[in-house]
Amino acid sequence: MLYVVGDNLMVTGAQIEAGLRKIGLGRGDVVVVHASLSSFGRVKGGAQTVVGVLLEVIGAEGTLIVPTFTYGLGVFDPGASPSVVGAISEAVRTHPNALRSLHPTHSVAAVGELADVITDGHEKTHAFARGSALFKALQARAKILQLGVTHTSNSIIHVAEEIAGLPYLDRSGLVRFKNPQGKVVEKWLRRPGCSQGFDVIEEILDSQDAIRETMIGECRARLMSARSVVDAALEALKFDPQALLCERPDCEVCAQARAMVEATEAEKLDKEIIDLAEEEERMRRIIENRLSGGEVKFFDAGDEYTSPN
Ligand SMILES: [Zn+2]
Structure with a gap:
């Protein structure tokens, strides 16, 4: 049902649920969500509604993962620093059952069966290297859900860059964060690169029919496997180590x-x-x-x- 509010169409939780099921999200799924709340138009109940529906569809056996990146802006405090990558991400971070990884620039929040496994130890490695939250999501056969966004925010492509061992991974920046004792620590950390060129993998995924999509209100919802995304990125990199860089x-x-x-x-x-x-x-x-x-x-x-x- 669409409710007319003024000139805006308001999207309901039931519509979102139907859309997600239609593209293949289901019980037990491990899903990494990249989302723009405003892409729906207006959602009845806002970001909370979207998060509630996602958890409902994957069930208690599933695991919901979202980036809660802070990019090294300010001092990272895992318990308090808000996510700077959107309202839906922030709604997951503040969910009562959410766990957040401790990576000072590229933390994730997760709810569900594998939340502890996914978030554990992220601070001991580079943002997207082996042992990172999204590397483990790939190993857990995660699906990637895009709600109104494209591959320019598809962070698992950074995992492919790590797997490929590209020459440009070793850029670093000075980051400040609170350690478990509450003391502010300063450290040079590897900074993941630019993702504005990541849409080049769309053509490869398209040719493999790897993406299922539907419209939910004004939001284009797309579901694909993390593996297909990483494989497509590696295929592009095979011919050109600069393939994922922007123009x-x-x-x-x-x-x-x-x-x-x-x-x-x-x-x-x-x-x-x-x-x-x-x-x-x-x-x-x-x-x-x-x-x-x-x-x-x-x-x-x-x-x-x-x-x-
Ligand atoms: Zn760039």
């Missing part, structure tokens, strides 16, 4: 990343040239040695084609 001329992050890729490629090329030169030098010495010892036999160019018979 915006003013993006300093991607400019720096390109320079890091090119420096690594130049280093590889230098090594190949040195190896080749060393090989030539080795051959020259062998030939010289043979010539001085008189052991090298010269033959006419035609000889090597002569059959022994």
Whole structure:
């Protein structure tokens, strides 16, 4: 049912539930949600309604995961720092059963069966490296749900960048956070790169029919497996280590990343040239040695084609 409120159509929880079930979200699912509340138009009950429906659809056996990123803005306090990536993310973070990982820049909040496993130990590794919350979501065969957003916020693509071991992963920034004793600590941490170029994987996913989608009010809801997203990103990277970088001329992050890729490629090329030169030098010495010892036999160019018979 659509309720007319003034000029706006108001979306209900029942409509959201029907839409999510239609694209294949169901009981027991582990789901990473990236969402824009305003993309629905207006939702009756706001972000709480969306979160309530998500938990209802996946049931107690399921696990709901959302980014609660803070990007190193201010001092990260896991119990208090609000998520800066949207109202739905913040509604999950403040849910009474939510656990939040302790990563100082890219924490996630989770509710459900695997919430403890997903959030545990995130602070001991890089934001999206092996052992991080979204790396574990990938291992748990998670689905990715996009509500009114595209791959530019599909954070699991950063996991693919880690798996590929790209040359531009090692950019770092100074971050401040509260440690378990409540003391403010300052530390240099690896900063994940820009995600504005991530929509390049859409074509690959499209060709594989990997995304199911429907409209809920004005929101385009899309569901896909985390594995299909990571595979698509790795496929794009196989041909070009710069494939996921954005084209915006003013993006300093991607400019720096390109320079890091090119420096690594130049280093590889230098090594190949040195190896080749060393090989030539080795051959020259062998030939010289043979010539001085008189052991090298010269033959006419035609000889090597002569059959022994
Ligand atoms: Zn960029």
